[in-house]
Amino acid sequence: MHITWHTLPKTKNLLASCLEGLLSRSIHPESQRDVRSYGIFSFLHSHSHSHSAAAAEAETFSSTSSPAAMRKKKSKNKRRFSHEQIKSLETMFESETRLEPRKKLQLARELGLQPRQVAIWFQNKRARWKSKQLERDYSILLTNYNSLASRFDALKKEKQALLLQLQKLKDLTQKPQEQIQPSAQVKAATSMDSESENGYNIKCQPELNPSPSTERSEHVLGVLSDDDSSIKAEYFGLEEEPSLLNLVKHADGSLTSPEDWGTLDSNDLLGQSTSDYQWWDFWS
DNA sequence: AACAGTACCCCGTTTACGTCA
DNA sequence: TATGACGTAAACGGGGTACTG
Numbered sequence: 001m002h003i004t005w006h007t008l009p010k011t012k013n014l015l016a017s018c019l020e021g022l023l024s025r026s027i028h029p030e031s032q033r034d035v036r037s038y039g040i041f042s043f044l045h046s047h048s049h050s051h052s053a054a055a056a057e058a059e060t061f062s063s064t065s066s067p068a069a070m071r072k073k074k075s076k077n078k079r080r081f082s083h084e085q086i087k088s089l090e091t092m093f094e095s096e097t098r099l100e101p102r103k104k105l106q107l108a109r110e111l112g113l114q115p116r117q118v119a120i121w122f123q124n125k126r127a128r129w130k131s132k133q134l135e136r137d138y139s140i141l142l143t144n145y146n147s148l149a150s151r152f153d154a155l156k157k158e159k160q161a162l163l164l165q166l167q168k169l170k171d172l173t174q175k176p177q178e179q180i181q182p183s184a185q186v187k188a189a190t191s192m193d194s195e196s197e198n199g200y201n202i203k204c205q206p207e208l209n210p211s212p213s214t215e216r217s218e219h220v221l222g223v224l225s226d227d228d229s230s231i232k233a234e235y236f237g238l239e240e241e242p243s244l245l246n247l248v249k250h251a252d253g254s255l256t257s258p259e260d261w262g263t264l265d266s267n268d269l270l271g272q273s274t275s276d277y278q279w280w281d282f283w284s
Numbered sequence: 285a286a287c288a289g290t291a292c293c294c295c296g297t298t299t300a301c302g303t304c305a
Numbered sequence: 306t307a308t309g310a311c312g313t314a315a316a317c318g319g320g321g322t323a324c325t326g
């Protein structure tokens with residue numbers, strides 16, 4: 001038997017009927033449905049039909065229509081699903097993103113598609129949906145990061161102002177130390193514990209342990225060294241979360257590890273930093 | 285318990301169509 | 306009108322997992 005492109009549909013139909021016969025005798029009926037939607041069955045049914053249909057259309061249109069119209073008509077039926085089919089599939093996808101086998105068969109029957117086509121459409125749809133979801137998540141994260149960054153900058157400025165104030169107060173306490181008697185020092189020290197003029201309660205303990213106080217002020221001044229990344233890392237508690245650190249570093253639009261996104265709840269970014277680490281912990 | 289067969293999933297890629305400059 | 310580039314939907318293949326006999 002000599003098989004050409006013209007005899008191919010007939011050949012395929014012959015093979016398909018043979019396989020149908022074999023299938024009905026050898027495989028449990030419940031299993032037949034999926035076997036029919038796979039591999040050679042899918043090929044024999046869909047392609048033989050689509051090719052013969054396309055060939056028929058080609059014959060119909062070749063004599064009457066322009067090549068462009070013919071191509072349009074041909075492609076319209078050959079590949080893309082119709083709007084009605086897409087609509088039904090979308091509707092079903094909204095209710096459940098994974099189809100039960102029975103529903104898949106029913107839907108395929110209703111839409112005139114192969115069950116495998118429905119399954120593949122759902123697979124592709126899930127992939128598209130996931131991709132869109134990633135874009136949405138990224139957008140949310142970026143928004144959160146921007147608001148957090150601006151909040152951080154505001155706090156940083158506030159901290160600078162408070163440190164200046166602290167330095168002034170220290171100068172005030174050290175000058176009397178040199179000039180005034182010890183009794184006056186105690187008075188000055190106790191007054192330091194009271195509320196400062198801007199409303200912030202700054203605790204200093206120079207009289208109890210002068211050297212740690214000095215260390216602390218050095219530490220504070222060290223933090224003051226405009227090393228934003230170290231400050232941010234410390235502030236956000238990112239030393240324990242390298243992935244978050246990377247996220248912050250790359251939040252300019254170059255997030256490089258999308259596989260980590262799934263584990264990253266955008267709420268954590270705000271929640272963790274605010275609940276576990278207060279802004280005044282900078283120097284306390 | 286180990287194994288083969290099957291169905292389904294995800295992921296990356298290919299194929300083919302639709303659109304636009 | 307034809308054409309090539311490009312985006313996208315449909316389809317495929319491979320690898321993995323769960324289930325069943």
